Amino acid sequence: MRKASTIFFLVLFVLAQTELHQLMKxxxxxxxxxxxxxLNSSITLLDFLKEHYQGHTVMDNDYQRDMQLPFKTADCLTAISFVFEEPVSIEFEQQVAEIRKEYNLHKGSFSSSQALHSIFQPPRHA
Incomplete structure (x- = not known):
């Protein structure tokens, strides 16, 4: 439902704000x-398009009908304004906070040689 309504409003906006609604003509x-x-069976589509779209518009008997053709008149007036402002620079001061914590993991009476001596012992005979 949301997708369908989004597409509907997008198509509605494009047709209203651009000349694409001329395609409906x-x-x-x-x-x-x-x-x-x-009237003239030898006229081709290219000749027809050249007659109605290339060069000066001729005021003939079917002028009103010619003006109903797509892209003959511009009836979409859209005012779009862009505002450009001078960029503002913002500077931040970088503050470094240094936290020092000292952790003492060993007791003062701890000796590394005693620890290694008690762990690593030679093999014993049974």
Whole structure:
């Protein structure tokens, strides 16, 4: 449900804020091409597109119909403003806290030679 609503709102935003909503007028383009084809059967799609989109717009009998074609008029006005500010530099003072702890793991009367002497002894005969 969330995915579907996200896609819906994304499509709604794109169609409202860009000229992509002009693509919804493609059926009008096809119908108008068929109308021209009925008047002149030798006209190709490329000739039709050149006539209606390349160069100066001709004020002929079907001018109102020509203006209904996609991308003939711009009806999407979107004002987008960007604000650029001077970057602010923030400096932090690095403070190093040093903690010294001394641990005495050995007793003062501890002798390492005595410990080794009691652990490592030669083998005994039975």
């Amino acid at each position: 493609l059926p009008v383009l096809i119908e108008h091409f068929i109308e021209h084809r009925q």
